[in-house]
Amino acid sequence: MERRKFIKNCSFAAVGIPMIGTILQSCGSIYYATTSQSKTGLTLSKSEFWELKKDKKIERKFVMIQSNKFGFPICLYKIKDDQYVASLLKCTHRGCELNVGGGIYSCPCHGSEFTTQGKLLEGPADEDLQTFITKSDNENIYIKIS
């Protein structure tokens, strides 16, 4: 192999390997909860917010929910004790799927940003996200989606 080619390949590897770790780490924090569906909405156990890391019980800030009805995921964010906000991760500008991270939802298409309660922070979108009413009891969280 030519010296120049070898150095170029090593440079890509040196840059790429740490990036793969970062990508995998960020993917690891996205968790899709198991839900059950009824006529009026979705139900999930509060235990979906808990994970075991090195024998320690850690609470997630949010869980993702697959929604066949809307074609976009719903993010259920825990705002306070027993207070949750469920937001459809569809940008109100032109409908791109939003990213979750850094305590906001951000749009990869044109840069709109929303709070985890679905409120618009930054355009070009000019509307809040679609959110759903949530209720909870001692065991479960209920999301009304009809």
Ligand code: FES
């Ligand atoms: S589609 Fe999200 S900012 Fe344009």
